[in-house]
Amino acid sequence: MTRQEIIRNPNFLKDINPKYFSSYLNLKGWNEEKRIADRASIWILPSKQDNEDNYYEILLPLQSSLQDYAIRISEVLHTLSIVENRSVIEIINEINNIDADIIIIRVEYPDITDNTIHLDDGIRLFDSTKQLMYSISSSVVNPRPFFQGGRSKKVTDYMEKLRIGQTEPGSYIIKIISPVSDPLSDNFERQVIKKLFNALEITNNFPENIEEEEQLVEIVDTGISSNFCDAILKMSQGVSKEGIEFNLSRSKNTELPSNVRSQIKINVDALPRLKQAKEKLKSKRVVTYFHKRDKRRTKKSSPIFQEPSEIESLDKVEGKVIKLEWGEEDKKGRVTIITSIQENTQESEIVIELNRADYKKAFEANLKQSLIICSGNLIEEKNQLIIRDVRTFAIE
8 A cells, every 4th residue: 555545545544543653663663752742743763874863753643633644644654664664554554453462373275266265164264263262261261161151241341352354365364353451461361362372282282082080170271172172173174284373473562471382283183182172071061160279270179070961150141032931839930032052053942930020021022022131040951951040131
Protein backbone atom coordinates (compact mmCIF):
# COMPACT_ATOMS: atom_id res chain seq x y z
CA MET A 1 0.00 0.00 0.00
CA THR A 2 1.50 3.33 -1.10
CA ARG A 3 1.45 6.59 0.84
CA GLN A 4 -1.10 8.02 -1.60
CA GLU A 5 -3.39 5.01 -1.06
CA ILE A 6 -3.11 5.43 2.70
CA ILE A 7 -4.01 9.13 2.56
CA ARG A 8 -7.07 8.28 0.48
CA ASN A 9 -8.22 5.95 3.31
CA PRO A 10 -8.06 8.15 6.43
CA ASN A 11 -10.42 5.88 8.39
CA PHE A 12 -7.87 3.10 8.00
CA LEU A 13 -5.30 5.23 9.83
CA LYS A 14 -7.65 6.44 12.56
CA ASP A 15 -7.87 2.87 13.84
CA ILE A 16 -4.20 3.09 14.88
CA ASN A 17 -3.86 4.25 18.47
CA PRO A 18 -1.22 7.03 18.75
CA LYS A 19 -0.13 5.46 22.05
CA TYR A 20 0.87 2.33 20.10
CA PHE A 21 3.02 4.48 17.81
CA SER A 22 4.92 5.86 20.82
CA SER A 23 5.52 2.35 22.20
CA TYR A 24 6.68 1.16 18.77
CA LEU A 25 9.13 4.06 18.32
CA ASN A 26 10.58 3.45 21.79
CA LEU A 27 11.15 -0.21 21.01
CA LYS A 28 12.83 0.65 17.70
CA GLY A 29 15.36 2.97 19.34
CA TRP A 30 13.77 6.35 18.60
CA ASN A 31 14.07 9.11 21.22
CA GLU A 32 11.31 11.57 22.03
CA GLU A 33 12.97 14.99 21.79
CA LYS A 34 10.08 17.38 22.31
CA ARG A 35 6.34 17.62 23.03
CA ILE A 36 4.13 20.20 21.36
CA ALA A 37 1.40 20.55 24.00
CA ASP A 38 -0.89 17.52 23.72
CA ARG A 39 -1.03 17.66 19.92
CA ALA A 40 2.26 16.20 18.69
CA SER A 41 5.71 14.94 19.64
CA ILE A 42 9.04 15.02 17.81
CA TRP A 43 11.11 11.82 17.65
CA ILE A 44 14.75 11.44 16.59
CA LEU A 45 16.67 8.36 15.40
CA PRO A 46 20.45 8.73 14.97
CA SER A 47 21.81 7.51 11.65
CA LYS A 48 24.04 4.45 11.57
CA GLN A 49 26.73 6.63 10.03
CA ASP A 50 29.34 8.21 12.33
CA ASN A 51 27.89 11.66 11.95
CA GLU A 52 25.98 13.29 14.79
CA ASP A 53 24.27 15.69 12.40
CA ASN A 54 22.83 12.83 10.34
CA TYR A 55 19.54 11.59 11.81
CA TYR A 56 15.91 10.82 11.01
CA GLU A 57 13.09 12.92 12.42
CA ILE A 58 9.40 12.16 12.89
CA LEU A 59 6.55 14.47 13.82
CA LEU A 60 4.02 12.20 15.53
CA PRO A 61 0.42 13.49 15.96
CA LEU A 62 -1.04 12.53 19.33
CA GLN A 63 -4.74 12.94 18.57
CA SER A 64 -6.55 11.07 15.82
CA SER A 65 -9.17 13.84 15.78
CA LEU A 66 -6.70 16.32 14.23
CA GLN A 67 -7.72 17.41 10.75
CA ASP A 68 -4.41 16.50 9.13
CA TYR A 69 -3.94 13.30 11.17
CA ALA A 70 -4.02 10.98 8.12
CA ILE A 71 -1.44 13.03 6.24
CA ARG A 72 0.93 13.24 9.22
CA ILE A 73 0.61 9.55 10.05
CA SER A 74 1.24 8.63 6.42
CA GLU A 75 4.46 10.69 6.60
CA VAL A 76 5.48 8.80 9.75
CA LEU A 77 4.81 5.44 8.09
CA HIS A 78 6.69 6.49 4.96
CA THR A 79 9.75 7.39 7.05
CA LEU A 80 9.58 4.13 9.02
CA SER A 81 9.29 2.17 5.77
CA ILE A 82 12.52 3.76 4.50
CA VAL A 83 14.41 3.30 7.79
CA GLU A 84 13.35 -0.34 8.28
CA ASN A 85 13.23 -1.30 4.60
CA ARG A 86 9.82 -2.87 5.14
CA SER A 87 6.38 -2.37 3.64
CA VAL A 88 3.94 0.05 5.27
CA ILE A 89 1.43 -2.77 5.82
CA GLU A 90 3.98 -4.84 7.76
CA ILE A 91 4.73 -1.88 10.00
CA ILE A 92 1.04 -1.08 10.57
CA ASN A 93 0.33 -4.70 11.53
CA GLU A 94 3.18 -4.69 14.05
CA ILE A 95 2.05 -1.38 15.57
CA ASN A 96 -1.57 -2.52 15.90
CA ASN A 97 -0.50 -5.74 17.61
CA ILE A 98 2.25 -4.32 19.80
CA ASP A 99 0.25 -5.21 22.94
CA ALA A 100 -0.78 -8.67 21.73
CA ASP A 101 0.62 -12.19 21.52
CA ILE A 102 0.07 -13.76 18.10
CA ILE A 103 -0.40 -17.51 17.70
CA ILE A 104 0.48 -18.55 14.15
CA ILE A 105 -0.92 -21.92 13.10
CA ARG A 106 0.66 -23.25 9.92
CA VAL A 107 -1.10 -26.18 8.23
CA GLU A 108 0.27 -28.10 5.27
CA TYR A 109 -2.33 -29.62 2.94
CA PRO A 110 -1.19 -31.73 -0.04
CA ASP A 111 -3.54 -29.91 -2.44
CA ILE A 112 -3.02 -26.23 -1.55
CA THR A 113 -3.58 -24.23 -4.76
CA ASP A 114 -2.71 -20.53 -5.02
CA ASN A 115 -2.60 -20.33 -1.21
CA THR A 116 -6.20 -21.57 -0.98
CA ILE A 117 -7.76 -24.67 0.57
CA HIS A 118 -11.09 -26.45 0.19
CA LEU A 119 -14.07 -24.81 1.89
CA ASP A 120 -14.73 -27.82 4.15
CA ASP A 121 -11.08 -27.86 5.25
CA GLY A 122 -11.23 -24.15 6.03
CA ILE A 123 -14.43 -24.40 8.09
CA ARG A 124 -13.05 -27.36 10.06
CA LEU A 125 -9.76 -25.54 10.65
CA PHE A 126 -11.40 -22.40 12.01
CA ASP A 127 -13.89 -24.36 14.16
CA SER A 128 -11.14 -26.51 15.66
CA THR A 129 -9.00 -23.43 16.34
CA LYS A 130 -11.88 -21.91 18.32
CA GLN A 131 -12.34 -25.20 20.21
CA LEU A 132 -8.61 -25.31 21.00
CA MET A 133 -8.61 -21.81 22.50
CA TYR A 134 -11.82 -22.50 24.42
CA SER A 135 -10.46 -25.70 25.97
CA ILE A 136 -7.08 -24.28 26.98
CA SER A 137 -8.55 -21.09 28.48
CA SER A 138 -11.10 -23.18 30.40
CA SER A 139 -8.22 -25.26 31.74
CA VAL A 140 -6.56 -22.14 33.14
CA VAL A 141 -9.72 -21.44 35.16
CA ASN A 142 -10.26 -25.04 36.26
CA PRO A 143 -8.32 -28.01 34.77
CA ARG A 144 -10.69 -30.81 33.76
CA PRO A 145 -10.40 -33.95 31.65
CA PHE A 146 -13.53 -32.98 29.68
CA PHE A 147 -15.41 -29.70 29.35
CA GLN A 148 -19.11 -29.46 28.66
CA GLY A 149 -21.83 -26.95 29.28
CA GLY A 150 -21.46 -23.22 29.85
CA ARG A 151 -18.21 -21.29 30.06
CA SER A 152 -17.03 -19.17 32.96
CA LYS A 153 -17.22 -15.40 32.52
CA LYS A 154 -13.44 -15.16 32.47
CA VAL A 155 -13.25 -17.58 29.53
CA THR A 156 -16.12 -15.87 27.70
CA ASP A 157 -14.49 -12.45 28.11
CA TYR A 158 -11.17 -13.78 26.85
CA MET A 159 -12.70 -15.50 23.81
CA GLU A 160 -14.47 -12.27 22.86
CA LYS A 161 -11.12 -10.44 22.81
CA LEU A 162 -9.48 -12.88 20.38
CA ARG A 163 -9.16 -11.79 16.77
CA ILE A 164 -8.19 -13.47 13.51
CA GLY A 165 -5.35 -11.83 11.57
CA GLN A 166 -4.68 -11.86 7.85
CA THR A 167 -3.30 -15.08 6.44
CA GLU A 168 0.02 -15.33 4.60
CA PRO A 169 1.20 -17.02 1.40
CA GLY A 170 3.03 -20.33 1.49
CA SER A 171 1.24 -22.90 3.63
CA TYR A 172 -2.23 -22.13 4.96
CA ILE A 173 -1.86 -19.95 8.03
CA ILE A 174 -4.25 -18.82 10.76
CA LYS A 175 -3.20 -15.98 13.04
CA ILE A 176 -4.87 -15.73 16.45
CA ILE A 177 -4.32 -12.31 18.02
CA SER A 178 -4.48 -12.46 21.82
CA PRO A 179 -4.38 -8.96 23.39
CA VAL A 180 -2.38 -8.54 26.61
CA SER A 181 -4.32 -6.27 28.98
CA ASP A 182 -1.57 -5.60 31.52
CA PRO A 183 1.96 -6.12 30.18
CA LEU A 184 3.50 -6.01 33.67
CA SER A 185 1.49 -8.82 35.27
CA ASP A 186 1.03 -12.53 34.80
CA ASN A 187 -2.53 -11.91 33.60
CA PHE A 188 -5.09 -14.42 32.38
CA GLU A 189 -4.20 -13.89 28.70
CA ARG A 190 -0.57 -14.73 29.36
CA GLN A 191 -1.48 -17.76 31.46
CA VAL A 192 -3.51 -19.09 28.51
CA ILE A 193 -0.61 -18.64 26.07
CA LYS A 194 1.90 -20.32 28.40
CA LYS A 195 -0.42 -23.22 29.07
CA LEU A 196 -1.22 -23.66 25.37
CA PHE A 197 2.40 -23.98 24.28
CA ASN A 198 3.33 -26.19 27.24
CA ALA A 199 0.41 -28.49 26.40
CA LEU A 200 1.37 -28.57 22.71
CA GLU A 201 4.92 -29.58 23.62
CA ILE A 202 3.65 -32.49 25.72
CA THR A 203 1.32 -33.62 22.93
CA ASN A 204 4.21 -35.09 20.93
CA ASN A 205 5.35 -37.18 23.91
CA PHE A 206 2.16 -38.90 25.06
CA PRO A 207 2.70 -42.34 26.59
CA GLU A 208 1.40 -45.32 24.64
CA ASN A 209 -1.16 -46.20 27.30
CA ILE A 210 -2.72 -43.86 29.83
CA GLU A 211 -4.14 -46.07 32.55
CA GLU A 212 -2.83 -44.84 35.90
CA GLU A 213 -4.83 -42.13 37.66
CA GLU A 214 -1.60 -40.28 38.46
CA GLN A 215 -0.89 -40.02 34.73
CA LEU A 216 -4.34 -38.58 34.10
CA VAL A 217 -3.91 -36.01 36.83
CA GLU A 218 -0.57 -34.84 35.46
CA ILE A 219 -1.89 -34.62 31.90
CA VAL A 220 -5.01 -32.67 32.88
CA ASP A 221 -2.96 -30.23 34.95
CA THR A 222 -0.88 -29.32 31.87
CA GLY A 223 -4.04 -28.09 30.11
CA ILE A 224 -4.71 -31.17 28.01
CA SER A 225 -8.35 -32.26 27.95
CA SER A 226 -10.49 -34.41 25.72
CA ASN A 227 -11.65 -31.20 24.00
CA PHE A 228 -8.03 -30.13 23.44
CA CYS A 229 -7.14 -33.49 21.87
CA ASP A 230 -10.27 -33.40 19.71
CA ALA A 231 -9.36 -29.93 18.40
CA ILE A 232 -5.86 -31.05 17.37
CA LEU A 233 -7.24 -34.18 15.71
CA LYS A 234 -9.77 -32.14 13.70
CA MET A 235 -7.03 -29.73 12.61
CA SER A 236 -4.96 -32.67 11.43
CA GLN A 237 -7.60 -34.14 9.12
CA GLY A 238 -6.28 -34.21 5.56
CA VAL A 239 -2.94 -32.56 6.33
CA SER A 240 0.27 -33.74 4.69
CA LYS A 241 2.99 -35.60 6.58
CA GLU A 242 4.56 -32.28 7.64
CA GLY A 243 1.70 -31.94 10.15
CA ILE A 244 0.80 -28.72 11.97
CA GLU A 245 3.17 -26.06 13.23
CA PHE A 246 2.43 -23.57 16.02
CA ASN A 247 4.50 -20.41 16.33
CA LEU A 248 4.27 -17.68 18.93
CA SER A 249 5.06 -14.05 18.20
CA ARG A 250 5.25 -12.45 21.63
CA SER A 251 3.95 -9.00 22.44
CA LYS A 252 6.75 -6.51 21.88
CA ASN A 253 5.96 -4.79 25.19
CA THR A 254 6.42 -7.85 27.40
CA GLU A 255 8.41 -11.04 27.69
CA LEU A 256 7.29 -14.58 28.33
CA PRO A 257 9.46 -16.85 30.47
CA SER A 258 12.38 -18.33 28.52
CA ASN A 259 11.17 -21.89 29.24
CA VAL A 260 8.07 -21.36 27.03
CA ARG A 261 8.89 -22.59 23.57
CA SER A 262 7.73 -20.36 20.72
CA GLN A 263 7.74 -22.98 17.95
CA ILE A 264 6.18 -26.45 18.20
CA LYS A 265 5.36 -28.91 15.46
CA ILE A 266 2.72 -31.62 16.03
CA ASN A 267 3.99 -34.83 14.47
CA VAL A 268 1.47 -36.99 12.64
CA ASP A 269 2.95 -39.99 14.49
CA ALA A 270 1.51 -38.56 17.73
CA LEU A 271 -2.10 -38.54 16.45
CA PRO A 272 -3.02 -42.17 17.34
CA ARG A 273 -1.93 -41.60 20.95
CA LEU A 274 -3.81 -38.31 20.95
CA LYS A 275 -6.96 -40.11 19.85
CA GLN A 276 -6.59 -42.64 22.66
CA ALA A 277 -6.10 -39.84 25.19
CA LYS A 278 -9.19 -38.05 23.90
CA GLU A 279 -11.41 -41.07 24.58
CA LYS A 280 -9.80 -41.84 27.93
CA LEU A 281 -10.21 -38.27 29.20
CA LYS A 282 -13.77 -38.00 27.91
CA SER A 283 -14.78 -40.97 30.04
CA LYS A 284 -13.85 -39.16 33.24
CA ARG A 285 -15.24 -36.32 35.31
CA VAL A 286 -13.59 -34.31 38.06
CA VAL A 287 -14.98 -34.61 41.56
CA THR A 288 -12.20 -32.90 43.49
CA TYR A 289 -9.05 -31.65 41.93
CA PHE A 290 -6.48 -29.45 43.66
CA HIS A 291 -6.26 -27.38 46.77
CA LYS A 292 -3.50 -24.84 47.53
CA ARG A 293 -0.91 -25.34 50.20
CA ASP A 294 2.33 -23.41 50.63
CA LYS A 295 1.56 -21.37 47.50
CA ARG A 296 1.68 -24.34 45.20
CA ARG A 297 -0.83 -26.88 43.96
CA THR A 298 -0.97 -30.13 45.85
CA LYS A 299 -2.99 -33.20 44.93
CA LYS A 300 -5.70 -34.20 47.37
CA SER A 301 -5.70 -37.69 48.75
CA SER A 302 -9.40 -38.19 47.96
CA PRO A 303 -10.45 -39.65 44.58
CA ILE A 304 -9.93 -37.20 41.75
CA PHE A 305 -11.96 -38.80 38.98
CA GLN A 306 -15.33 -40.48 38.90
CA GLU A 307 -17.48 -41.83 36.13
CA PRO A 308 -19.66 -39.52 34.01
CA SER A 309 -22.90 -40.18 35.90
CA GLU A 310 -21.73 -37.79 38.63
CA ILE A 311 -22.97 -34.20 38.98
CA GLU A 312 -21.58 -31.62 36.55
CA SER A 313 -21.95 -27.92 37.40
CA LEU A 314 -23.02 -25.80 34.43
CA ASP A 315 -22.54 -22.04 34.41
CA LYS A 316 -24.79 -21.36 31.42
CA VAL A 317 -27.34 -23.39 29.47
CA GLU A 318 -29.72 -21.87 26.98
CA GLY A 319 -32.40 -23.18 24.65
CA LYS A 320 -36.06 -23.06 23.59
CA VAL A 321 -38.79 -24.77 25.57
CA ILE A 322 -40.43 -27.71 23.79
CA LYS A 323 -42.34 -29.26 26.69
CA LEU A 324 -43.84 -28.13 30.05
CA GLU A 325 -45.01 -30.30 32.97
CA TRP A 326 -46.13 -29.31 36.47
CA GLY A 327 -45.92 -31.91 39.23
CA GLU A 328 -48.70 -31.44 41.80
CA GLU A 329 -47.17 -33.95 44.20
CA ASP A 330 -43.68 -32.49 44.50
CA LYS A 331 -44.67 -28.95 43.42
CA LYS A 332 -41.92 -28.83 40.80
CA GLY A 333 -42.04 -27.80 37.19
CA ARG A 334 -40.24 -29.86 34.57
CA VAL A 335 -39.29 -27.99 31.43
CA THR A 336 -37.69 -29.68 28.45
CA ILE A 337 -35.42 -27.66 26.18
CA ILE A 338 -33.32 -28.39 23.12
CA THR A 339 -29.70 -27.35 23.53
CA SER A 340 -26.07 -28.35 23.05
CA ILE A 341 -24.18 -28.54 26.33
CA GLN A 342 -20.83 -29.15 24.67
CA GLU A 343 -19.09 -27.23 21.89
CA ASN A 344 -19.46 -28.72 18.41
CA THR A 345 -21.89 -31.45 19.39
CA GLN A 346 -25.43 -32.23 18.33
CA GLU A 347 -28.33 -30.74 20.25
CA SER A 348 -30.18 -32.92 22.72
CA GLU A 349 -33.17 -32.74 25.07
CA ILE A 350 -32.53 -31.64 28.66
CA VAL A 351 -35.09 -31.49 31.47
CA ILE A 352 -34.82 -28.58 33.92
CA GLU A 353 -36.50 -28.85 37.32
CA LEU A 354 -37.93 -25.47 38.40
CA ASN A 355 -39.83 -23.87 41.26
CA ARG A 356 -43.24 -22.28 40.61
CA ALA A 357 -41.90 -18.75 39.92
CA ASP A 358 -39.33 -19.92 37.38
CA TYR A 359 -41.83 -22.34 35.84
CA LYS A 360 -44.11 -19.37 35.13
CA LYS A 361 -41.21 -17.64 33.36
CA ALA A 362 -40.62 -20.77 31.28
CA PHE A 363 -44.31 -20.87 30.37
CA GLU A 364 -44.07 -17.25 29.20
CA ALA A 365 -40.90 -18.00 27.21
CA ASN A 366 -42.67 -20.88 25.48
CA LEU A 367 -45.53 -18.58 24.42
CA LYS A 368 -43.11 -15.99 23.05
CA GLN A 369 -40.71 -18.59 21.61
CA SER A 370 -37.92 -16.92 23.58
CA LEU A 371 -34.72 -18.54 24.80
CA ILE A 372 -34.36 -19.43 28.46
CA ILE A 373 -30.98 -19.21 30.18
CA CYS A 374 -30.07 -20.97 33.41
CA SER A 375 -27.28 -22.43 35.49
CA GLY A 376 -27.37 -25.46 37.74
CA ASN A 377 -26.17 -29.02 38.26
CA LEU A 378 -26.40 -31.53 35.42
CA ILE A 379 -26.87 -35.23 36.08
CA GLU A 380 -27.71 -38.22 33.94
CA GLU A 381 -30.57 -40.33 35.31
CA LYS A 382 -32.06 -43.27 33.43
CA ASN A 383 -30.52 -42.05 30.15
CA GLN A 384 -32.10 -38.60 30.66
CA LEU A 385 -30.06 -35.41 31.18
CA ILE A 386 -31.54 -33.36 34.04
CA ILE A 387 -30.59 -29.97 35.49
CA ARG A 388 -31.36 -29.62 39.21
CA ASP A 389 -30.52 -27.11 41.93
CA VAL A 390 -31.03 -24.25 39.48
CA ARG A 391 -29.01 -21.21 40.59
CA THR A 392 -30.08 -18.65 38.00
CA PHE A 393 -32.98 -18.58 35.56
CA ALA A 394 -33.91 -15.88 33.03
CA ILE A 395 -35.61 -15.24 29.68
CA GLU A 396 -33.57 -13.71 26.91
